[in-house]
Amino acid sequence: MSPDFAPALSRDAALRRLVQSFEAAGLPEARTDARFLALHALGLSPLDLTLRGRDPLGEAGAGALRGAAARRLAGEPVARIIGAWEFWGLPFALGPDTLVPRPDTESVVEAALRLFPERDRPLRLIDLGTGSGCILVALLHERANAFGIGLDRAQGALAVGRRNAEANGVGDRAAFLCGSWLEALTGPFDLIVSNPPYIAASVIATLQPEVRLHDPRAALDGGEDGLDAYRAILSGVAQRPGLLSAGGALVLEIGYDQAPALTRLAQTAGFAEARVGRDLAGNDRVVTLRPSLAGR
Template identity: 85%
Template structure:
C-alpha cells in the first residue's frame, strides 16, 4: 500500500496509525493543530513530533520515511491531545531553550521566555569584562535560566539563585549542573533578599509583575499552567519590586561599590519603576526595551552601593 493511501484514514482525529511514516505523521499533526485553530500549528507540530518520536531534526530529514511504530503512535496521540486541550508545548516537552541552552521545567517554574533574555543582555553590558570574577544573585530564580546564562557567559563568576519554592530550586540546581556551571552556583530557599548578606556585584530578577486583577484574564496557556506565585505581583504588580528595592535601601552593603540591579518589568511598568526607584534613593535608573520595542528591563546603579 502506498504512503498516500496509508495516510488518509489517520486524518480523522488525534489517533495515529503506527504504519505512518515519520513525515506523514508530522503532516497529520500539523493538520490536527490547524483544525484545532492553534496559531503556530506547524511550529508546535514539529517540536512535538521530534519530542514524541525522540528524533533530531537530522533524523527526520534523513529517515523520514521510517514508520513511527506503536510506541510512536501512542506518544504522538498523547502529545496531540494535550496540546489541543491547551497545554503549552514547553510543558508537554518538559523543557525549553533559553540563551541557546536547554532548561528542564517543573510545576513551580515559569517557562523561560525570550523577552527575559533582555535581562541577560543588560547585565552583560554593565559588566563587559568576560573574565571578571563577579558575585551575583538571581532572585526568584525559577529554572535558573538567568543565573545559568550569566555564569555561562562569565566563566569566573559565582552566583546564588534564591527562590521560595523548593521544587523550583531542585530544577534550577539540575539545570546548572546540566549546563556545566553547577560548581559555580548555589541555591537558597528564601524570600527575596532576606537570607543574604552580600556584597554582590550584580542582582538580577524576573519577579512576578502582573497585577492580581489581571491574572484571571491571561491566556489559558499561562493562567492554567504557569505557577500563580510566579505571576501575581500584587494589586498594582509592583509588590516584588518594592520588596527588592526596599531591601537594598535598608541594607546598602548588599551591593558592592559600583554594583547594579537588573530587573525585568512588564511592558507598561517602566515609568512606575523609575518613580519607585528614585523615591527610594536610587539615582541612576534606566529603562531598556526588548526586540518588540516594549519596556522590558530596568537597570539601577544606586549611590547607596558606594556607602
C-alpha cells in the same frame, strides 16, 4: 479532536497530519508546535526525521504522538509537554514551580552583561526568584569567573534550577537557596537580577489559558498593582546598602507598562537614576539601577 496515528503511518505523514490538526484548531504556531512535539514524542533528532521520515511510527511512537497531540489541543503549552525549553541558546528543564523561559527575559541577561563587559572579571551575583535558573545560568555561562546564587521560595524550583546549572556546566559556580527576596542575605553582590512576579492580581484571570492555567501563580502574581516584589527588592537594598558592592547594580525585568511606576519606586528608595531597556518587540522590558549613578 486529536488525530489518529496508525502504527504503520510514516513519520512524515504523521507530521503532516499533526500540522493539519493544529491548523484546524487555530493554533497560531501550528507547524512549529507540530515539529517540536513530533521530535519529542518519537525521540528523534531533526536529522533523524529528515533521513528516516518514511519509517513507520510503530506502536510506541503512535501512542506517544497521540498523547502529545491531545495535550496540545487541550491547551497545554509545547514547553510543558516537552518538559524543557531553550533560553540563551541553552537547554533548560522545567517543573511545576518554574515559568517557561521567554525570549523577552534575555533582555535582562543582555543588560547585565553590558554592565560588566570584561569576560574574565570575577563577579558575585544573585538571581531573586530564580525559577528554572535560566538568568543565573546564562550569566554564569558568559562569565567564567562569576559565582552566583539562585534564590527561590519554592523547593521544587530550586531542584530544577540546580539540575539546570549542572547540565549546562556551571554547577560548581552556583548555589541555590530557599528564601524570600533579600531576607537573610549579607552580600556584597556585584549584580542583583530578577524576573519577579509582576502581573496585577486582577489581571491574571484575563491572561491566555496557556499562561493562566499552566504557569505557577506564585511566579505571576505581583499583588494588587503588580509591584509588590519590586517594593520588597528595592526596600531591601535601601535598608542594607552593603548588599551591593561599589559599582554594583540591579537589573530587573518589568511589564511593558511598568517603567514609570518602577522609576518612581526607585527614586523613593534612593536610586537617583533608572535606565530602561527594551525587548526585541520594542517594549520596555528591563530596568537597570545603579546607586553609583547618583552623583553623575
